[in-house]
Amino acid sequence: MILTRGILTLPEIGDQAEALAGAWEQLKQQSSWVQDYLANNEYDEVVFIGSGSSYYQSQVMATTFRLWLGRSASALPSSDIFLFRDQSVARDRKILLVGVSRSGESSEVILALDSVKDLANWTTCGITCYESSRLGVMTPCLVSPLGKEQSTVMTKSFSSMTFMMQAAIAQAAGGSILEEMEQVLDLHGDVVKRANSFAESLAEANDFNKYIYLGMGAYYGLSQEVCLKLKEMSYVWTESYGTLEFRHGPKSVVEPGTLVCLLVSENARSYELKVAEEMKAYGAFVLLVTTAGGADTEFADAVFELGGGFLSDEARAVLYLPLLQYLGFYTAMKRGVDPDHPRNLTQVVTI
Incomplete structure (x- = not known):
């Protein structure tokens, strides 16, 4: 077949x-x-x-x-x-x-x-x-x-x-910001290649019952987008929040079997990782998407390194997408769902 x-x-x-x-x-x-x-x-x-x-x-x-x-x-x-x-x-x-x-x-x-x-x-x-x-x-x-x-x-x-x-x-x-965008092009192809196998392995090795995406600044919009990607492709229920805002009530849903994925910025890294550690203590599986791992990320269950720590958080934004798009894809495939044609959805929404 x-x-x-x-x-x-x-x-x-x-x-x-x-x-x-x-x-x-x-x-x-x-x-x-x-x-x-x-x-x-x-x-x-x-x-x-x-x-x-x-x-x-x-x-x-x-x-x-x-x-x-x-x-x-x-x-x-x-x-x-x-x-x-x-x-x-x-x-x-x-x-x-x-x-x-x-x-x-x-x-x-x-x-x-x-x-x-x-x-x-x-x-x-x-x-x-x-x-x-x-x-x-x-x-x-x-x-x-x-x-x-x-x-x-x-x-x-x-x-x-x-x-x-x-x-x-x-x-x-x-000024130099345009040069940063050109450097993103140099990094992006490698990120896409590495993200594919990383996401496939992560999806195959785990059966999560809840998915939470967290991000701040420019990454808040990205967290909403990757949350939607998983929901559209695989029909699993998932949510997204501002990273520190998640601590003010929503964290009550965290328990073993919950994936908490943080899009880690460099601007607020120390604060964001404190949130991640707290979620780990509640039993969550913590995935960090970050420029580089280190002593401060050793507590996490999985760390995907993007590189580009020399770039501004905003310039680096699109580097966070491939891994989490692939995660939506492989989760859908594992569940027997066709990510090409999600139910109830069309390419163009008209009213």
Whole structure:
């Protein structure tokens, strides 16, 4: 019998280093977009919007924008703009609205951008993988050319679009930050290769009944995304929290059989590892995804080392994704679920 489950998703995760490289090259052709929008200081606030995974991307993008450019930015679900705009964004400010959508066809993103098209103080732009999509046609977009996917679940599209927007922000900021993004390209291929076997072994050796993902700063949006990946692909119930926030009530769910995965930053490493140690004491299996292990991580059950400790946390963000995308994939395969075509889901969500 020929195995047909996962034949789309597995190579798409594996191809993401090439997708990042394609986004990098494409950005060189779209430098005018960067100058017209991200480098343009006339906006009081930049609002990144998306739905599902694209909303989680938006959180990473907004965090990076605020830090690297020192200007106001926020991330919102697309529906907040066309249904609750005045509750979500202060009136009478000059706004740049950035639509984020893999397909460029998500109804909620299109409705959000369309709802502000006649407002004098709003300007729109976007990022997608499909230049001929409705999003790509209705407003100027960055395009990740190799982010296109056949599978339902976002993997390389998420990584390449997040990387591309961060690189665009770095370009607008100037200085050494853009060099950091180029160094991410050099590290990414190796991370993808090592992550595959590590995740497969982890999934095969363990039967977890609860999955918790924790992250802070730019990694909070990532923790939500990898939580969603596992849930979409394998149908297991999982949750994500801000790392220190998890201690304020939610930690009551931790018991033996719980996987607690921390996306460890360098900025808050000592605080985050204290949380991890506490969860280990409650019986959790602790997985740390970090730049490097050391004496402070020896308590953990598993440590995946990314490298790149010389990079800023934000620049390093996409390096955290391959392992946890693969973990979703191999968990699904172990459970007999097809990660290519999750039940109830479609590539494009319309309303």
